[in-house]
Amino acid sequence: MISVRNLSKDFLVSGGKVAALRNLDVEVSEGEFFVIVGASGSGKTTLLRCVAGLEVPSGGEIRIADQVVSSDNPPTWIPSQQRRFGMVFQSYAVWPHLTVYDNVALPLREGAQRVPRNQVEARVREALCLVQMEKLAERSATLLSGGQQQRVALARAIAVSSKLLLMDEPLSNLDARLREEVRGKIRELAKHLGSTVLYVTHDQVEAMAMSDKIALMQLGELLQVGAPMELYHHPNRAEVAEFFGSVNWLRGRMIQACLAETPIGRLEVQKPAAPGEEILLGFRPECISIVEDRSATKTNVLQATLGSSTFLGDQFVYSVVVQDRLLVGKNRTLPRCNKGEVCLRVDPADVMVFPADNKRGMAVLEPEHSRALGTAG
Amino acid sequence: MQEVLRLPRALSTRVKMPSPFLLVALLPMGLILILVAVLFWVSLQRGVIGTAAVTYTWENYAVIFGDPFVYRVSVNTAIFALSTVFFALLIGLPIAWMTERTTIPGKVAIYSIMTLGLLIPGIYTAMGWTFIAHPRIGFLNQWLVDLFGLESAPINIATPVGMGFVQGLSLSALAFILTAQVFRAMNPSLEEAATVHGMGFLGTLWRITLPLALPGILAAIIYMVTIGIATFDIPAIIGLGNRIYMLSTFVYLKAHPPDSGLPEYGITASMGTFMISVAVLLTCWYGRVLRQGHRFEVVTGKGYRPTLIELGGWGIVGWGFILFYALISKVLPLLLLAYAAFTPYLAPPSWKMMGQLSLVNYYNIDWELIMRGLKNTVLLVVVVPVVVMVFSFCISWVVVRSRSQWRYILDFGAFLPHALPEVIMAVGALLLGLFVVGNFLPLYGSVWLIAMVYVIARLAFATRAINSSLLQIHRELEEAAYAAGLSTVRTSWRILFPLLRPTLLSVWIWTTLLVYRELTVAVFLASHQSITLPAIIWSYWFGGGRNEAAAVTLLMTVAVTPLILVFWWFGRRSVLPSQ
Ligand SMILES: Nc1ncnc2c1ncn2[C@@H]1O[C@H](COP(=O)(O)OP(=O)(O)OP(=O)(O)O)[C@@H](O)[C@H]1O
Ligand SMILES: [Mg+2]
Numbered sequence: 001m002i003s004v005r006n007l008s009k010d011f012l013v014s015g016g017k018v019a020a021l022r023n024l025d026v027e028v029s030e031g032e033f034f035v036i037v038g039a040s041g042s043g044k045t046t047l048l049r050c051v052a053g054l055e056v057p058s059g060g061e062i063r064i065a066d067q068v069v070s071s072d073n074p075p076t077w078i079p080s081q082q083r084r085f086g087m088v089f090q091s092y093a094v095w096p097h098l099t100v101y102d103n104v105a106l107p108l109r110e111g112a113q114r115v116p117r118n119q120v121e122a123r124v125r126e127a128l129c130l131v132q133m134e135k136l137a138e139r140s141a142t143l144l145s146g147g148q149q150q151r152v153a154l155a156r157a158i159a160v161s162s163k164l165l166l167m168d169e170p171l172s173n174l175d176a177r178l179r180e181e182v183r184g185k186i187r188e189l190a191k192h193l194g195s196t197v198l199y200v201t202h203d204q205v206e207a208m209a210m211s212d213k214i215a216l217m218q219l220g221e222l223l224q225v226g227a228p229m230e231l232y233h234h235p236n237r238a239e240v241a242e243f244f245g246s247v248n249w250l251r252g253r254m255i256q257a258c259l260a261e262t263p264i265g266r267l268e269v270q271k272p273a274a275p276g277e278e279i280l281l282g283f284r285p286e287c288i289s290i291v292e293d294r295s296a297t298k299t300n301v302l303q304a305t306l307g308s309s310t311f312l313g314d315q316f317v318y319s320v321v322v323q324d325r326l327l328v329g330k331n332r333t334l335p336r337c338n339k340g341e342v343c344l345r346v347d348p349a350d351v352m353v354f355p356a357d358n359k360r361g362m363a364v365l366e367p368e369h370s371r372a373l374g375t376a377g
Numbered sequence: 378m379q380e381v382l383r384l385p386r387a388l389s390t391r392v393k394m395p396s397p398f399l400l401v402a403l404l405p406m407g408l409i410l411i412l413v414a415v416l417f418w419v420s421l422q423r424g425v426i427g428t429a430a431v432t433y434t435w436e437n438y439a440v441i442f443g444d445p446f447v448y449r450v451s452v453n454t455a456i457f458a459l460s461t462v463f464f465a466l467l468i469g470l471p472i473a474w475m476t477e478r479t480t481i482p483g484k485v486a487i488y489s490i491m492t493l494g495l496l497i498p499g500i501y502t503a504m505g506w507t508f509i510a511h512p513r514i515g516f517l518n519q520w521l522v523d524l525f526g527l528e529s530a531p532i533n534i535a536t537p538v539g540m541g542f543v544q545g546l547s548l549s550a551l552a553f554i555l556t557a558q559v560f561r562a563m564n565p566s567l568e569e570a571a572t573v574h575g576m577g578f579l580g581t582l583w584r585i586t587l588p589l590a591l592p593g594i595l596a597a598i599i600y601m602v603t604i605g606i607a608t609f610d611i612p613a614i615i616g617l618g619n620r621i622y623m624l625s626t627f628v629y630l631k632a633h634p635p636d637s638g639l640p641e642y643g644i645t646a647s648m649g650t651f652m653i654s655v656a657v658l659l660t661c662w663y664g665r666v667l668r669q670g671h672r673f674e675v676v677t678g679k680g681y682r683p684t685l686i687e688l689g690g691w692g693i694v695g696w697g698f699i700l701f702y703a704l705i706s707k708v709l710p711l712l713l714l715a716y717a718a719f720t721p722y723l724a725p726p727s728w729k730m731m732g733q734l735s736l737v738n739y740y741n742i743d744w745e746l747i748m749r750g751l752k753n754t755v756l757l758v759v760v761v762p763v764v765v766m767v768f769s770f771c772i773s774w775v776v777v778r779s780r781s782q783w784r785y786i787l788d789f790g791a792f793l794p795h796a797l798p799e800v801i802m803a804v805g806a807l808l809l810g811l812f813v814v815g816n817f818l819p820l821y822g823s824v825w826l827i828a829m830v831y832v833i834a835r836l837a838f839a840t841r842a843i844n845s846s847l848l849q850i851h852r853e854l855e856e857a858a859y860a861a862g863l864s865t866v867r868t869s870w871r872i873l874f875p876l877l878r879p880t881l882l883s884v885w886i887w888t889t890l891l892v893y894r895e896l897t898v899a900v901f902l903a904s905h906q907s908i909t910l911p912a913i914i915w916s917y918w919f920g921g922g923r924n925e926a927a928a929v930t931l932l933m934t935v936a937v938t939p940l941i942l943v944f945w946w947f948g949r950r951s952v953l954p955s956q
Contacts, residue, residue: 054856056780080859093857097875106871111862153857160861 001164001196002028002051007060009046009220020046022220023060028198028213033190035199037207037243038217044200045090047217048168051198052087053080064164081112085164086157090172092149094141094156101137104128104156113160127159130189147178154186162193168200183210204244208232216240238280238354247282248327251356254279258348264322268299268348278356285317287350288329290336291343300351302327302344306337320344396865399781402771406790409797409833411813412805413653419808420646426812437647447627447648454623456537457544457612458605462552462598464545468702469552470594475695476553477560478586479686483696489945490703494550496941497707498894500911501930502547503540503614504918505710508717510534511615514923516713516725535619544611546706548601555600559593592669599663603656607798609897614918624652625800625897632804632901642808649801660796711934717927738928742917747929750910753824754893757909761831762888766881768832769839774869776840777847778855795837799830803901806830810902822904830898835891839884846880847873886944893937 004026011018020043028034036044049055051062053069061071064085069078095103104124108115115123128134131151136144144152150170157165170186171179187210190197201207207214208228215225216239224231224240235241238249252262257272262281273279291301302322309318316334320327320342329335335342420438424431441447472491475481509517510532518530533539587594609625617626631645688695716726719734769791775781776788794802806829810821820826850873858868874881899912908916910933917926 052856052860054859080856081862081864084862085860087857087860089853089857091851091853093851093853095854095857095872107858107861107863110867110871112864113862156857156861166860 001030001032001065002026002034002198003063003066004047004051005061005063007047007050007062008058009043009050009055010058020220021050021057024220024222026215026222026225028196030196031194033187033197033199033210033212034215035201035207035211035213036215036217037201037204039243040202042217043220044202044217045168046220048166048198048200052085052166053078053083084113084161085166086160086162088150088153088157088165088167088170090169092146092153092170092173094144094149094152096142098141099137100128100133100139100141100144100152103141103152104159107156107160111160123159127155130158130193131155146173147182150174150182154189158189158193158195162195165190165195165197166199167197169202170199171201171206172203179206186210208244216243235352238282238352241282241352241354245284246328247284247352248288250281250325252279252281253277260353264302264325264327267346267351269351269353270348271353273353273355280354280356282352282354283346283350285328285330288327288331288344288346290331290333291345292336294343300346300348302346304342304344305340306335306342309334396775396779396781398771398774398865399779399783401768402775402787403783405768405772405833405836406787408829409790409793412802412809412833413797415809415813416646416649416653416801416805418646419642419812420650422643426642437643438651441644441648441651450622450624450627453537453621454606454625457541457623458602460538460541461544461548461605461608462601464542465548465552465601466556466594466598468545468549468706470556471695472549472699472702473553473557473560474586475688477557479688479692479695481688481692481695487699490699491550491553493941493945494547494703494707495554496890496944497547497711498610498896498911499544499547499608500610500614500894500896500914501714501934502706502710503543503611504923504927504930505713506534506543506546507615507923508713508723509709510539514723519725535615535621537621537623540611540615540621540623541605543615544605544608546702547611548604549702549706551604552597552601555597556590556594559590559597562593592666596663596666599659599666603659603663603796603798606659607652607656607800609800609900613896613900613915617919624648625798628652628800628804629901632807642811645804646808649804652798652801653796656796656798656801660792714927714930714934717924718931719928720924723923738924741922742925742928746908746913747910747932749906750908750913753827753907754910756824757828757831758889758893761828761835761892762885764828764832765835765839765888766885769836769843769884770869770877770881772836772840773843773847774873777844778852791836791840793837794833794835799834799895799897800901802830802834803898806898807901822902822907824907824909827899827902827907827909830902831892831895834898835888839888842880842884843877846877850876883944886940890937890940890944893940894933 004024007021007024007026008019009021011020024047026034026047036047038044046055050057050070051064056077057070057072059072061073062069064083067078068076069083070076095106098106101124104127105120107113108120108123109117124137125134128137131154133148133151133155136148141149141152150173153170157167167186171182174182183206189195199210211228213225214228214231216223216231218239224236226234231240232244235244238247241247250262250264250267252260252267254273254275254277255261255266256275258269260267260269260273260279260281267281269281288302294301302320304320304322304327307319307321307326309316315330315332318329318331318334320329320335322344329344335344419426421433421435422431423434423436472487476484476487481487507515509515512518512530512533512535515530515532515534518532521527521531522529534543607625608623609629612621612623612626613629616622617629622630628645628648631641631648634640713726717723718738719736720730721733721735721737724730772787772791776784776791806826807821810826814820854872854876855868858872859865863871894911895909896911896915899909900915903909903912910929914926914929914933917923917929
């Protein structure tokens with residue numbers, strides 16, 4: 001449905017250029033709920049705006065439904081108005097001088113996708129019904145709550161085109177509880193209508209919960225694209241692992257194909273690597289399991305001293321020290337303690353291994369960082 | 378998705394078509410450049426301008442800089458400009474301080490009075506004060522002479538300082554508006570800190586308040602000096618008849634010599650170029666001082682509520698001051714104008730004169746001329762504001778919204794008329810009409826030439842006002858419309874115009890009023906056919922028909938009163954967009 005090739009975008013600012021997008025490739029298939037996540041300033045909004053035609057790319061090609069809408073060779077430009085998509089903005093952009101009804105109806109009456117006069121009413125009612133706003137149709141847009149404005153924006157987008165929807169952090173202005181409720185509804189609605197959705201957020205939980213596919217961006221580049229499970233369990237680099245949840249990082253060296261020497265002792269890993277290679281190891285807090293019966297397990301057992309712990313209701317977050325290294329664990333119960341000593345284990349399948357020469361990968365291992373991890377849990 | 382089409386090859390060499398707004402916005406910029414260029418071009422010529430019998434030299438500049446008369450005129454102008462600022466601040470500053478920093482009652486009323494002050498043209502004040510304090514015909518002088526048996530008139534407003542006083546009366550409303558902004562933006566906790574640490578009221582005022590306000594006040598001073606240097610109307614009304622010349626009236630004299638002298642356009646143009654340089658320098662300085670002033674503006678949060686100084690009984694004194702100002706700057710001049718409009722000749726008001734009141738002036742004035750002036754004025758008042766709004770909306774949109782490289786140029790270009798005195802634009806347009814397009818376009822002497830200059834002159838203000846409103850409209854409101862398929866023009870019509878309506882309305886009324894009363898450009902450019910009402914007043918006045926001039930002025934004032942009331946009513950609710 002959307003195909004982005006080699007897309008780049010530079011902004012001219014006083015004192016030079018900012019490369020917001022660097023040679024990006026994205027493929028979104030029909031009917032897919034595609035989420036772009038990334039830290040602030042990573043270029044998510046810029047990518048979405050390029051697809052929407054609100055920003056002119058510096059290079060590369062964008063196709064929507066197999067039609068080139070923007071390209072540098074041959075130079076092609078289809079303005080926003082003719083690209084046929086619905087869009088929900090971060091600020092909702094509900095026109096304050098119009099009623100709810102007119103907000104949805106204006107594009108149908110006067111836009112490039114206008115419909116015959118006698119069908120406008122039905123289309124508007126239908127869209128408002130889908131977001132349960134039909135009762136407030138005559139209300140002025142200034143008198144709506146944040147959640148209601150969000151729904152009007154969604155209705156307007158659906159009414160214009162339910163085939164392709166672009167959304168830029170549509171939930172970031174809602175409070176936490178409402179956000180959780182609405183994100184389920186949006187996904188349900190998109191699936192009900194069979195829409196292709198390109199959705200931007202900076203919240204990894206939102207991304208996980210809504211998407212069929214996630215693309216993680218950093219500094220204008222895509223780090224990894226894949227299903228949520230894939231990104232969580234098989235990140236292709238340290239930053240990806242780090243983005244989707246906290247990780248206990250360790251520096252190490254391979255001594256056998258599947259055995260690594262680390263500051264907390266030897267650890268078996270599943271992914272083979274060349275012996276002698278410097279590596280970066282990581283495992284998530286919830287992957288640390290408590291060993292009840294020490295005799296039953298031999299590999300990857302950690303003798304640790306229990307530090308602080310926090311009760312979060314559904315689980316405990318605790319810190320342990322293994323040979324001067326602080327690790328963070330998560331569990332439903334606290335490990336049983338014998339004079340402060342506990343026995344833990346990490347499954348070899350849960351240990352993520354990345355090459356240590358990856359320069360950016362090393363950034364996650366800065367001392368402050370591992371300390372911060374300990375408190376963040 | 379058949380609607381998504383590849384553009385035909387012929388069109389696709391350009392990746393993105395320039396927005397229609399950019400094309401419209403460039404038009405007035407081109408005009409401004411042409412005016413300045415023409416002025417400079419003519420300033421280099423001696424001989425029969427625009428023909429083969431011309432030599433290109435710097436001689437015009439040598440002539441004006443070597444002329445002792447020009448030197449005297451420059452000194453006059455400097456004295457005039459400085460005394461203008463002095464009197465304007467003497468009145469405007471205390472009123473601004475009282476309104477923004479003390480508990481004086483009736484602040485809305487003060488704002489209304491001062492805003493009305495902005496609307497009453499300087500020429501009315503000038504004519505009124507001529508009736509009051511002119512050495513020969515001023516009533517006050519005659520009374521004082523009679524009362525004390527003096528030899529000669531004790532008060533003379535036909536001097537640079539006297540004219541500066543009248544101009545200061547008329548600019549004090551502006552001084553008020555400018556300095557009130559300064560006081561409002563100032564962080565009150567700085568003053569409070571001084572009071573808490575034991576400084577008295579006057580000490581705080583002198584040591585803290587004024588120094589903090591100083592950059593803002595300095596900026597206001599430079600701004601008013603720029604206006605003062607180029608003002609034409611008051612020096613023309615009071616000074617021309619008494620042979621006291623300023624730079625602006627000097628330029629007028631060279632372009633429209635009395636009797637049957639030949640116009641010296643080369644001299645006019647070189648003087649114009651010189652004045653542009655001075656004005657541009659002053660304006661750049663103004664911009665710098667203004668930016669420095671912003672350094673002191675500590676950002677205040679939402680709960681910002683300045684503690685006001687308790688005036689108590691002094692409030693009465695404050696109001697006395699304001700009312701006295703209103704009396705001498707507005708009420709008295711207008712009353713005397715009304716009186717002069719109904720008397721057959723000029724004489725101090727007395728019981729005997731009351732018996733002589735009649736409509737005689739209205740029988741004497743040339744109604745055919747008035748109707749022609751009315752027609753032209755109405756035409757200008759209807760057309761110019763609309764064109765100004767279209768241009769300035771397009772400029773603002775490009776400057777605020779687009780990423781076009783042109784936006785910096787447009788931003789500066791729209792500011793330029795603000796630095797170019799109206800006199801100079803009028804001269805530029807005069808020369809353009811005479812020597813450049815004269816052969817193929819009968820622009821000279823037509824009302825459209827006047828309209829053109831009016832449009833350019835009003836752009837700076839309108840663009841600033843729309844810029845700041847447009848900045849407050851979230852970009853996404855507009856982009857949502859594009860994404861939903863509305864074209865650029867339709868988006869403006871359906872989304873931006875409704876949201877900008879309060880600003881557009883106040884810009885429109887304000888422009889209308891200024892165009893209605895505009896004198897300078899009209900005097901330079903009006904011909905027998907294209908004369909406007911203010912120009913008619915001027916020609917009566919200059920020709921000695923002071924009572925007739927007063928009669929026409931009264932008519933004009935009465936006719937515009939409804940509009941002023943609308944403006945006032947409207948201005949109460951939305952604050953006048955500041956320059
Ligand atoms: N109009 C602009 N002019 C100059 N630089 C810009 C502009 N818009 C974005 N940028 C820069 O491009 C980069 C990417 O910005 P973008 O808005 O796409 O980030 P984002 O991923 O959406 O961030 P956020 O999560 O904070 O919304 C940033 O470094 C930003 O400063
Ligand atoms: Mg963003």
